[in-house]
Each structure stands twice: as structure tokens, then as C-alpha cells.
Amino acid sequence: MCGIVGLYLKDPSLEPRLGELFEPMLLAMADRGPDSAGFAIYGDEVPSDQLKFTLQSAEPGYDWEGLVTAMERDLGGQLDWFRNATAVVIKTDSGEERVREWLAGNAPAVSLMSVGHSIEILKGVGHPRLVADRFSLSGMQGSHIIGHTRMATESAVSMEGSHPFTTGLDLCLVHNGSLSNHNRLRLELERQGMTFETENDSEVAAAYLTWKLREGETLTQALESAIQDLDGFYTFTIGTRDGFAVLRDPIACKPAVLAETDAYVAMASEYRALARLPGISGARVWEPEPGRVYVWENAQQASEETGT
Amino acid sequence: MKKLSLAEHSVRELNSALHDPQAMDGGTEWYVSDPDGRHALACGLNDELQVTIDGHAGYYCAGMNQHATVVVNGTVGVGVAENMMSGLVRVRGNASQSAGATGHGGLLVIEGNASARCGISMKGIDIVVGGDVGHMSAFMGQAGRLVVCGDAGEAFGDSIYEARLYVRGQVESLGADCIEKPMRDEHREELRGLLAHAGMDFDPSEFRRYGSARELYNFHVDNAGIEQGDSHE
Numbered sequence: 001m002c003g004i005v006g007l008y009l010k011d012p013s014l015e016p017r018l019g020e021l022f023e024p025m026l027l028a029m030a031d032r033g034p035d036s037a038g039f040a041i042y043g044d045e046v047p048s049d050q051l052k053f054t055l056q057s058a059e060p061g062y063d064w065e066g067l068v069t070a071m072e073r074d075l076g077g078q079l080d081w082f083r084n085a086t087a088v089v090i091k092t093d094s095g096e097e098r099v100r101e102w103l104a105g106n107a108p109a110v111s112l113m114s115v116g117h118s119i120e121i122l123k124g125v126g127h128p129r130l131v132a133d134r135f136s137l138s139g140m141q142g143s144h145i146i147g148h149t150r151m152a153t154e155s156a157v158s159m160e161g162s163h164p165f166t167t168g169l170d171l172c173l174v175h176n177g178s179l180s181n182h183n184r185l186r187l188e189l190e191r192q193g194m195t196f197e198t199e200n201d202s203e204v205a206a207a208y209l210t211w212k213l214r215e216g217e218t219l220t221q222a223l224e225s226a227i228q229d230l231d232g233f234y235t236f237t238i239g240t241r242d243g244f245a246v247l248r249d250p251i252a253c254k255p256a257v258l259a260e261t262d263a264y265v266a267m268a269s270e271y272r273a274l275a276r277l278p279g280i281s282g283a284r285v286w287e288p289e290p291g292r293v294y295v296w297e298n299a300q301q302a303s304e305e306t307g308t
Numbered sequence: 309m310k311k312l313s314l315a316e317h318s319v320r321e322l323n324s325a326l327h328d329p330q331a332m333d334g335g336t337e338w339y340v341s342d343p344d345g346r347h348a349l350a351c352g353l354n355d356e357l358q359v360t361i362d363g364h365a366g367y368y369c370a371g372m373n374q375h376a377t378v379v380v381n382g383t384v385g386v387g388v389a390e391n392m393m394s395g396l397v398r399v400r401g402n403a404s405q406s407a408g409a410t411g412h413g414g415l416l417v418i419e420g421n422a423s424a425r426c427g428i429s430m431k432g433i434d435i436v437v438g439g440d441v442g443h444m445s446a447f448m449g450q451a452g453r454l455v456v457c458g459d460a461g462e463a464f465g466d467s468i469y470e471a472r473l474y475v476r477g478q479v480e481s482l483g484a485d486c487i488e489k490p491m492r493d494e495h496r497e498e499l500r501g502l503l504a505h506a507g508m509d510f511d512p513s514e515f516r517r518y519g520s521a522r523e524l525y526n527f528h529v530d531n532a533g534i535e536q537g538d539s540h541e
Contacts (some may be wrong), residue, residue: 233439251444252405252424255386271364271385272345285383286406287423290443 003029008244009115019140033149039122043142116170168210175202177233250291436506
């Protein structure tokens with residue numbers, strides 16, 4: 001089953017309330033996906049010469065201070081960091097390759113959840129309420145956020161198997177459904193140089209989009225290509241540094257509802273996740289059409305193209 | 309009018325109250341507020357009640373309806389009025405997939421758009437949609453009438469048996485064994501009645517009619533009545 005939710009603010013004055021507006025959306029979808037949950041929040045941008053790395057450890061008493069001190073000593077440069085429960089966010093100008101290499105060599109048990117200028121991915125096993133409380137979701141600020149409540153079908157219930165998935169800077173994807181050609185596609189993407197952390201089908205969809213964007217396609221073009229190349233059931237919600245997109249498979253096997261006002265665009269598997277948003281009674285509420293790409297970028301709707 | 313807020317009462321309390329043999333006592337009108345997309349609202353009604361749901365409803369709203377009139381001032385999720393037997397269900401906004409699925413009777417009116425598989429396996433229900441319908445609408449329709457005042461999506465009327473389909477706008481494509489058929493006076497008359505009953509102000513002469521070509525396997529007499537392993541050949 002699974003539930004997916006997303007909230008993209010057009011009105012910057014709501015940014016301090018992003019977590020507070022989003023938490024009820026995620027929790028409303030808990031009975032569609034009670035086994036794990038996660039979200040990707042965009043905000044608190046670092047300068048263009050820096051990157052944010054979100055790390056998580058399964059070990060509650062992990063010595064983050066020790067890790068950061070050692071990283072600072074070995075890599076030098078500017079480094080800032082903060083801790084949020086079982087995760088830390090490190091902001092540094094040391095570059096993605098060097099940080100990845102250092103982590104692989106010095107902290108192999110730590111999971112790298114996301115890399116980007118804006119994105120932070122936080123996720124875990126357990127009821128969505130536990131995950132939201134663990135990371136103090138309701139107090140978070142930002143411009144947009146995408147979340148997932150998981151009822152696993154294609155791979156194990158684990159932190160790594162929880163959504164959102166990311167495979168490139170500031171890009172994330174949540175998925176309701178199951179892909180049938182993910183093994184073959186994974187092999188093809190590996191030949192293109194993509195790397196995978198899990199056996200999960202949704203990670204393949206994220207990697208596919210990263211690859212298409214790397215090849216120079218726009219988000220809209222990449223999603224139109226996805227309609228041709230991905231086989232299976234899917235409703236996707238995708239986040240980029242300044243964009244937000246929704247795509248359903250051409251048969252429309254999985255549900256989705258969109259709501260838009262002057263202040264925000266919201267997406268959910270079911271309307272009841274949207275019922276608490278401010279101004280929802282006056283919002284335009286509709287079901288995204290199958291096989292059609294919906295993209296908002298820089299607070300504007302960038303496309304609503306027919307993909308089939 | 310009896311009022312019930314779903315912010316204060318559970319869905320089960322609402323449905324139990326509507327099923328109560330005393331539901332008709334002291335007036336037949338019910339007003340339900342704060343639906344907030346909850347599922348299975350006003351299901352299985354069996355009396356001549358008039359129920360207004362003020363807001364958006366979730367899945368299977370007014371399912372299995374008999375005799376009652378249910379009006380939703382908002383959108384509805386999957387399977388509104390599924391398996392309706394009689395009565396009237398009116399949706400003032402849009403409907404999600406499988407609206408009126410397997411309905412045997414009564415009238416379902418959707419003033420906005422209905423998405424995929426509207427009227428799937430319809431068995432006698434009448435459905436009038438003010439806007440468009442999505443792909444595979446009236447799939448395996450067996451009886452009843454589907455009226456679309458806007459456009460119809462791909463594979464319209466796929467594998468249809470005997471339901472009658474009327475479309476005012478464009479049909480993206482017809483499904484297997486579904487063909488356009490001539491509009492005769494009797495059809496314009498039937499359509500006029502349906503539109504009037506639904507409160508839609510369109511001219512019946514603007515519509516085209518579609519139905520079964522009766523070419524699929526089950527329509528051939530040679531295939532009738534022969535069980536597997538039958539030795540009477």
C-alpha cells in the first residue's frame with residue numbers, strides 16, 4: 001500500500017511553519033504505511049561552495065563529536081554541523097567525493113542519507129508517529145518537504161529500505177507502487193556509472209531520474225522519459241532543490257490527489273492527509289491524470305504535459 | 309434536520325445512526341459536517357433519507373445505497389456509490405476512480421470530472437457526469453446508462469455488454485467491441501430525461517451514442533451453453 005505526501009510552499013511566509021503543516025499530513029497516512037517512515041526537507045541552504053551531508057547511525061550512542069572532529073582534522077576546510085536525534089547534518093566545503101571517500105574509509109557503519117545544498121533526508125523503521133517525534137518534525141522550517149509511510153512489499157523493512165530515496169544532489173523520490181523491470185534497469189544504470197545502496201525498486205527510479213538529469217534533460221523531460229522506460233505501478237512525488245513534481249503510471253494503479261492555493265501545492269495519496277491545511281476548503285482539489293507530468297519550479301507551475 | 313459532525317463522532321457512529329430503524333423518526337434530513345476525506349461515509353443506507361455531506365469524502369462514499377439521497381458538497385475518493393441499488397447520489401465536485409462501480413440501479417450524478425473506470429461493470433445504474441471521464445470508463449458495462457457531458461478517455465466502453473453510453477465531447481479511443489451507434493428519437497428522449505433528472509442543461513442533439521458491437525466471444529451462439537467436458541457435441 002504505502003502513503004505519500006508532499007508540500008511545496010509558494011508563499012515564503014509559511015516557511016517557518018513547514019514542519020507543523022506537514023506533520024499531520026504524514027501521520028494521516030500512517031495506516032497506509034505503518035512499518036517505517038521518512039521525509040526529505042528542503043531549506044536552510046548552504047552557500048554554493050559548500051554541501052550539506054545528512055548522516056544517520058543505527059547505534060544510539062554513536063560518537064558523532066568524534067566523527068566530526070576526525071573529519072575536520074583530516075579534510076580541513078570549513079565545517080559546521082548539528083545533531084538531530086540519530087542523525088547529523090554536516091556542512092562543509094570539502095567536496096562530495098572527498099567526504100564520501102573519507103566516510104567509507106573511516107565510518108563505514110554510518111549511512112549517508114543525502115547530499116545537496118538544501119536537502120536533508122531523515123527516515124527510520126517504526127510507526128510514522130515515532131519517526132516524526134524522533135526528529136522533531138513539527139518544529140522544522142523549509143520551502144518544501146516530501147514524505148512517505150511504508151508498507152513494504154518488494155524488499156525488507158529497514159532504515160535503508162525506507163523512503164525517500166536519493167541518488168544525486170538535492171534530488172529525492174518517494175514511490176507508492178512496485179516496479180517490474182527494476183532489475184534490468186538497475187544493470188543498465190550501473191553501466192552508466194550509477195551506484196546503488198539497496199535492492200529496492202524505488203531507488204532504481206530515483207537513479208533513473210538522476211541519470212536523465214545528468215544527461216541534460218529537464219525534470220519534465222526526465223519524467224516523460226520515465227513513462228517510457230519504467231514498467232510497473234507507480235505514483236511518484238519528486239523533490240529537487242527548487243522543484244516539486246508528481247507522476248502517475250499510465251494505468252493509474254495507485255492513488256493521488258493534488259490541492260493548490262496561492263500559498264502552496266500539496267500532494268497526498270488520499271485527501272484526508274490534506275484536510276488540515278490552511279485554506280484547503282477554498283483550494284483547487286483534483287486527481288492528477290495518469291501518464292501526465294506535473295512540475296512546479298521556483299513556486300510556479302512549470303509543466304502539465306501529456307506524456308503518453 | 310439532524311446534524312452530526314465527524315469531528316465529534318466516528319464514521320461508525322454516523323453509519324449506525326443512519327441504519328437505525330428510527331433514522332426516519334422526526335425527519336428524514338441529515339446534515340453531516342467535517343467529513344475531511346474519511347472513508348465509507350453513508351454506506352449501506354436502506355431508507356428514504358436525505359443526507360448532505362458538507363465537504364470532501366474519501367473512498368466508497370454512499371456505497372450499496374438503497375432508496376436514500378446522498379449529496380456531497382465536495383470531491384469523493386475511489387468507488388463512490390459502488391454497488392448502488394436505488395436512490396440518488398450527487399457529487400458537487402470531482403470523483404476519483406471507479407465511480408458507480410457495479411451499480412445495479414439508481415442515479416449517480418457527478419457535477420465535476422470522474423477519473424478512470426467510471427461505471428466499471430455497471431449493471432443497471434444510471435450515471436451522469438457533468439465533466440470528463442477517465443480511461444476505461446464503462447468497462448464491461450452490462451446494463452444502465454452512462455452520460456458524459458465532457459470528454460471520455462482511452463478505451464471507452466471496453467468489452468461492453470449492453471449498457472448505453474452517451475458522450476457530448478470527444479472520445480479519445482473506443483475499447484474492444486465498443487462502437488458508435490446512431491442516435492434515434494428514442495435515444496434523444498431517453499437522454500433528455502436523464503439530463504433533466506440530473507439537473508444538467510445540455511441539448512441531447514449534441515451527444516453521440518456508443519454501445520456494444522456484440523462481436524466478442526460470449527455473443528456468438530455457437531459458444532453458448534457448452535460446458536467444458538460437455539459430450540453432447
